[in-house]
């Protein structure tokens with residue numbers, strides 16, 4: 001891998017310059033760093049301090065916030081299995097999901113994946129909610145700025161995606177990886193190989209390495225080629241290998257998810273990645289998944305098809321797509337409940353919960 005494969009993009013550069021860099025990275029490795037992003041380092045540091053305190057709570061306090069049907073709350077160690085075919089047991093990480101705050105009595109709350117957050121007891125963590133919510137709000141703003149760059153990078157008006165994020169499906173996910181060293185040969189991973197499900201992910205990590213991406217050999221990543229999808233997307237497939245994405249102080253790591261790959265007909269990459277522990281140290285990260293409104297139709301963009309390049313993906317909706325993905329990877333996920341909720345809300349049922357443990 002070269003620096004070109006996961007470039008550092010300065011978001012304080014003129015938009016057209018940044019957008020061109022985004023296009024090259026998006027059609028290359030699907031991963032890039034951003035600097036000049038406008039989020040203060042103090043806030044990032046404070047957010048990490050709060051997440052450490054949250055994970056440091058006694059297990060019973062965390063279990064009291066167990067993940068609910070709206071995908072909000074605590075996921076214990078080994079609860080999630082991102083790569084069931086290769087994992088001996090679940091990921092050696094614990095996490096919390098927070099979403100957009102939706103009041104229990106609002107009409108939106110009847111939709112799947114919408115509802116109030118499960119905040120930790122303010123007596124235990126007085127600053128947690130304030131700091132985490134500020135971080136969420138700042139990253140939401142950064143997500144909107146990235147949407148502009150993505151639109152421009154595709155030759156679309158800068159605000160093309162903006163209306164699709166008026167009531168976004170946002171997930172802020174603090175993660176805590178155990179000190180346990182991974183053993184890929186034996187099926188033990190911090191986070192199993194996966195692609196992200198949605199539009200884009202803004203990832204902050206501490207200084208402990210662990211994130212890796214799968215790049216096909218000689219893929220020419222770094223250039224805006226024809227976007228043949230991720231050749232090694234099955235993980236461990238021939239002709240590629242894992243590359244470290246090192247922490248860069250002051251930068252966020254951005255990666256693109258399956259929805260954007262669908263939208264761009266495979267031109268932009270939703271790249272396979274995983275986390276392995278090689279250090280024997282605990283690791284903290286905060287993922288921010290930024291996805292369109294529940295009912296947004298995700299359909300190949302006209303600009304990304306043409307004669308000889310027919311749409312490779314049928315249309316779906318943001319909500320339908322995400323529900324199907326969660327069903328595949330979470331042991332605690334109650335698909336039956338969700339389907340009931342969905343029928344309630346008058347939306348299509350998700351695909352069957354394949355790979356569920």
Ligand SMILES: O=C(O)CCC(=O)C(=O)O
Nearest residue numbers: 175196205211275285287
């Ligand atoms: O913790 C990390 O570095 C990556 C986490 C990740 O890939 C995810 O949560 O989707």
Ligand SMILES: [Fe+2]
Nearest residue numbers: 194195196273
């Ligand atoms: Fe991921």
